[in-house]
Amino acid sequence: MTHTECLIIGSGPAGYTAAIYAARANHNPILIEGPQMGGQLMTTTVVENFPGYPDGVEPFQMMDDLRRQAERFGTQFVSGIVTKVDFMHGEHHIWVEDTDEYTADTVIIATGASARYLGIPSEDTYRGHGVSACATCDGFFYRKKTVAVVGGGDTACEEATYLAGLCEKVYLIVRKPFLRASEIMQQRVLNNPKIEVLFEHNTLTLTGEGKVEGADLIYRKGEPDETIRHIDINGFFLAIGHHPNTQLFRGQIELDEEGFIRTVSGTQATNLAGIFAAGDCADPHYRQAIVAAGSGCKAAIEADKYLKSK
Numbered sequence: 001m002t003h004t005e006c007l008i009i010g011s012g013p014a015g016y017t018a019a020i021y022a023a024r025a026n027h028n029p030i031l032i033e034g035p036q037m038g039g040q041l042m043t044t045t046v047v048e049n050f051p052g053y054p055d056g057v058e059p060f061q062m063m064d065d066l067r068r069q070a071e072r073f074g075t076q077f078v079s080g081i082v083t084k085v086d087f088m089h090g091e092h093h094i095w096v097e098d099t100d101e102y103t104a105d106t107v108i109i110a111t112g113a114s115a116r117y118l119g120i121p122s123e124d125t126y127r128g129h130g131v132s133a134c135a136t137c138d139g140f141f142y143r144k145k146t147v148a149v150v151g152g153g154d155t156a157c158e159e160a161t162y163l164a165g166l167c168e169k170v171y172l173i174v175r176k177p178f179l180r181a182s183e184i185m186q187q188r189v190l191n192n193p194k195i196e197v198l199f200e201h202n203t204l205t206l207t208g209e210g211k212v213e214g215a216d217l218i219y220r221k222g223e224p225d226e227t228i229r230h231i232d233i234n235g236f237f238l239a240i241g242h243h244p245n246t247q248l249f250r251g252q253i254e255l256d257e258e259g260f261i262r263t264v265s266g267t268q269a270t271n272l273a274g275i276f277a278a279g280d281c282a283d284p285h286y287r288q289a290i291v292a293a294g295s296g297c298k299a300a301i302e303a304d305k306y307l308k309s310k
């Protein structure tokens with residue numbers, strides 16, 4: 001069993017920033033890196049809105065910089081997944097891969113969020129065979145082919161624009177009559193001749209022999225002009241938002257109806273003493289790398305205060 005003053009779960013901007021601050025406060029943090037170093041940001045192409053990078057930055061570069069900065073001040077990294085926690089019996093216990101046990105005076109949860117799926121059965125049938133939630137990871141397989149992206153937010157517009165650079169044609173399937181993405185992202189999509197936006201369409205099912213070859217869509221469901229339409233596609237990309245990675249903490253920490261960790265207003269404190277939350281796992285509103293990093297900083301400062309008060 002290993003004991004630490006500060007254990008951080010998650011290696012996105014929130015986790016690494018928390019580590020930088022906790023390490024500089026001399027708490028020798030241990031950071032459990034989880035399934036993918038760098039978190040969700042690693043699935044984007046280029047980060048253009050993180051202050052300090054006027055020309056944008058590759059996600060790997062940015063996350064590696066954050067990691068090295070945390071390492072420089074003494075953060076210890078553990079590669080693995082946290083499989084169990086016990087915050088209910090005095091000391092905080094954390095298990096990595098079920099076997100390695102840690103105890104910690106403070107824990108900063110920065111487990112982020114994961115992509116949502118529509119929930120139609122054919123999504124599971126073709127997962128890995130034409131269905132993906134990450135254009136940057138899988139777009140390469142669809143060079144010069146036709147794909148569809150579902151969603152009307154910034155992620156969907158970003159993914160559609162990225163795929164348009166690789167593919168012959170991109171459909172953007174939007175359930176409302178408008179995009180909710182930021183103006184600049186909307187303009188990129190609407191001005192791209194390779195992207196066809198299908199407003200007021202929903203996906204009924206995917207079709208194909210062993211892999212995605214098409215999709216049946218419904219236009220204006222329930223309206224007098226409701227129409228079923230088939231499109232031929234080779235890939236189907238989901239970009240309809242994310243759900244927080246907080247299943248592990250259910251029953252121990254207070255979560256909201258959607259599963260986001262509830263924090264005490266204006267702070268990163270959870271309902272449990274010594275447990276803090278930062279980044280997308282506790283943020284149903286902003287979900288920006290810069291906000292996640294800021295909340296990681298706040299969580300580490302609050303953890304430091306908590307440790308000093310003990």
Ligand code: NDP
Nearest residue numbers: 118151152153154155156158175176180239240241286287
């Ligand atoms: P959002 O929640 O903003 O958008 C989700 C989109 O998916 C909406 O258009 C929504 O439709 C649609 N949707 C949800 N469920 C379904 C469904 N069952 N069927 C069809 N469509 C569905 O998520 P994003 O991931 O796009 O963005 C999350 C946050 O991250 C936002 O704050 C965004 O600004 C930010 N972001 C910023 C980026 C940047 O600045 N470069 C890049 C990516 C994300 P509806 O509108 O009808 O609800």
